[in-house]
Amino acid sequence: MSELHPDKHRSKSQSEQASHTHETHLDASDITRAYDVIKNSHSRALHLLELNDETVDEHDSANLVGNSFLLQIMEIREQAEDANTDDKIKPLIEENNSRIEETNQRLSDAFSQRDYEKAKRLTAELRYWDRIDETLREKIHTVD
Secondary structure, X not given: OOOOOHHHHOOOOHHHHHHHHHHHOOOHHHHHHHHHHHHOHHHHHHHHHHHOOOOOOHHHHHHHHOHXXXXXXXXXXXXXXXXXXXXXXXXXXXHHHHHHHHHHHHHHHHHHOOOHHHHHHHHHHHHHHHHHHHHXXXXXXXXX
């Protein structure tokens, strides 16, 4: 990233800057976009699936995870909705963080084993856990 950062080449002429970008076929914004994909476990999983000619369509997520998982999500969302103090929300965040960690580990194992069907299901599950995390974190400072 430091080699491609525009500030490093600012003293060079426009043509030298363009030549450097052309030679590397990358610029700093490409690296930033790539980093944004890999730093988030859900987007990283989607990208890895895509690299293996697999996709997870947002509309297929419910079918991938199944009814019992969706019931669990509904129960957790109800708990989140009922939590009205930071002291009640924080344990829910911790529980959800554990779910995210476990799902990430299982997802890593699925990719290692090239079990893309399992990886697709776990990627869909991870998206639900991430949404719960977003909901809880938004709520933690807004409760009375």
